[in-house]
Amino acid sequence: MDYDVIILGGGIVGCAVSYELSKYNLNIAVIERDYDIADDVALINSSIVYDGLECEDTLLARLELRGNKLMPGLASKFNIPFKKKGYLLTADDKEGEEKLTEIYCRALKRGMENIHLLNPEDICKVEPGLDGNIKKAIYSKNTGIISPYDLAISYGEIAFDNGVNFKLGEEVLDIQSIPKGFKVVTSKNKFTCNMVLNTTPKENYSVDSEDRASKDRNHLRYFLIDKDSEKSYRNIVSTVERDCRKIYIMPTSQNELLMGIKDNKEMSYEIALQEIKEFMKNVSEEDIKGFYKSYFYNDPLVIDDSLIDKGYIKVIGKHYGQITMTPVIANIVCETIVSNLNCVLKKDFVDRRREFYRFRDLSNEDRKKVIKLNKSYGKVVCYCEKVTEGEIIDAIRRPLGARTIEGIKRRTGAGFGDCRGAQCLCNIASILSREINKDMIYIVKDSKNSNIVKGRIKEFNEM
Numbered sequence: 001m002d003y004d005v006i007i008l009g010g011g012i013v014g015c016a017v018s019y020e021l022s023k024y025n026l027n028i029a030v031i032e033r034d035y036d037i038a039d040d041v042a043l044i045n046s047s048i049v050y051d052g053l054e055c056e057d058t059l060l061a062r063l064e065l066r067g068n069k070l071m072p073g074l075a076s077k078f079n080i081p082f083k084k085k086g087y088l089l090t091a092d093d094k095e096g097e098e099k100l101t102e103i104y105c106r107a108l109k110r111g112m113e114n115i116h117l118l119n120p121e122d123i124c125k126v127e128p129g130l131d132g133n134i135k136k137a138i139y140s141k142n143t144g145i146i147s148p149y150d151l152a153i154s155y156g157e158i159a160f161d162n163g164v165n166f167k168l169g170e171e172v173l174d175i176q177s178i179p180k181g182f183k184v185v186t187s188k189n190k191f192t193c194n195m196v197l198n199t200t201p202k203e204n205y206s207v208d209s210e211d212r213a214s215k216d217r218n219h220l221r222y223f224l225i226d227k228d229s230e231k232s233y234r235n236i237v238s239t240v241e242r243d244c245r246k247i248y249i250m251p252t253s254q255n256e257l258l259m260g261i262k263d264n265k266e267m268s269y270e271i272a273l274q275e276i277k278e279f280m281k282n283v284s285e286e287d288i289k290g291f292y293k294s295y296f297y298n299d300p301l302v303i304d305d306s307l308i309d310k311g312y313i314k315v316i317g318k319h320y321g322q323i324t325m326t327p328v329i330a331n332i333v334c335e336t337i338v339s340n341l342n343c344v345l346k347k348d349f350v351d352r353r354r355e356f357y358r359f360r361d362l363s364n365e366d367r368k369k370v371i372k373l374n375k376s377y378g379k380v381v382c383y384c385e386k387v388t389e390g391e392i393i394d395a396i397r398r399p400l401g402a403r404t405i406e407g408i409k410r411r412t413g414a415g416f417g418d419c420r421g422a423q424c425l426c427n428i429a430s431i432l433s434r435e436i437n438k439d440m441i442y443i444v445k446d447s448k449n450s451n452i453v454k455g456r457i458k459e460f461n462e463m
């Protein structure tokens, strides 16, 4: 067999499982169709670490709570930002209050700790920025925020450093059963292996019977509020869900503010803004730095091991709390795979991410020290986010380094600022072109055919 385990999909779940499995003496490959790992993680650079409060399904609530408990430890091990932030689930009328009481009683029954039912007076103390109309709220002290890419990339980098083979830009076309294992057919190769973990369940391959996940999709609209707008919230705030509609406010890890609205109907920018303004009276259009459209997923998440006797596991479904659950999903899947293969823990597993510097977070004294070691850390490329050439080069040269503009943006923050890359895009592209020794016309934004330069001007072809 070419591999003991092949993981299909290099999203956060694929990366986390590859990290857990790289602790064992196994030959592992991750196959990802994009040029980078974690490419499908939501574009917003902050995610809520939920605690299961609103999860109707008890099992998923438990997965969220267990993931929530593991997150601070992982963040400190991987040296990535994690901020504890309280969660206020609010109601402004009788019906909403009843729903809140129901959620609160369910949570207590499940044994959840650190949650409180607040009256308007206490709500004001916990979150002074909120409008006075709120009648009741559940306050949870369990939640937090984390950067989802940093988490996914850390998992991937450590797995790569411990021998996992990442095959990027390679699409899985089919998985076929063969005696004692599988044949995985990709756009470039054919591999054999003993076990397959499929985290790309949109696809149905020869080995699959049917796609069992229901598709619970709602429309999601996000507004990013400028960090200079003087609107600040201590907690994540959300309205209790009514008729599939929910509004929330979320402070991000970069001290900005994200306001979102989910609904089962398509919403224009204007309607979404109007709804949000009704909830947050002091928001003005001038404060809005970005507007994003996405989907809100609420599928039942299933770790399908019905074909485990053959060596096939599938993670089915998409869920709004999947980042939170990822560490637990990875542990469960890893235990299942390990118990089916004859393997032992490696003695030389290195559970550490290679060091990196974030110029914007360093003191002037530390900046001087780093620049003395490497002058490229003294050259600022992205002025909005204070990202230096040294950080961009490091993002490219690191294990599983960036090969796209988006990959550099996710790893360093370059291009995330107010000008949205208008000033630094060309410089970033030319650093990438130089570092990977590819002509500028082959540099892509993120996926295939997203080249940022269409071609050379004929007259200058000889230059």
Ligand SMILES: Cc1cc2nc3c(=O)[nH]c(=O)nc-3n(C[C@H](O)[C@H](O)[C@H](O)COP(=O)(O)OP(=O)(O)OC[C@H]3O[C@@H](n4cnc5c(N)ncnc54)[C@H](O)[C@@H]3O)c2cc1C
Pocket (backbone or CB within 6 Å): 008, 009, 010, 011, 012, 013, 014, 031, 032, 033, 034, 037, 038, 039, 040, 041, 042, 043, 046, 047, 048, 049, 050, 148, 170, 171, 172, 173, 199, 200, 203, 220, 294, 295, 296, 297, 318, 319, 320, 321, 322, 323, 324, 325
């Ligand atoms: C807008 C939004 C906000 C969110 N906010 C939160 C939050 O606040 N908190 C939280 O906990 N979670 C949140 N989530 C959930 C979370 O971001 C996603 O559910 C999670 O990233 C899914 O990870 P995954 O690895 O399962 O799937 P994916 O990221 O979809 O990974 C699957 C990978 O497989 C690859 N692939 C697909 N087909 C093939 C093929 N044929 N061959 C090879 N590769 C293939 C894809 O390119 C992809 O990289 C949010 C999600 C969204 C959309």
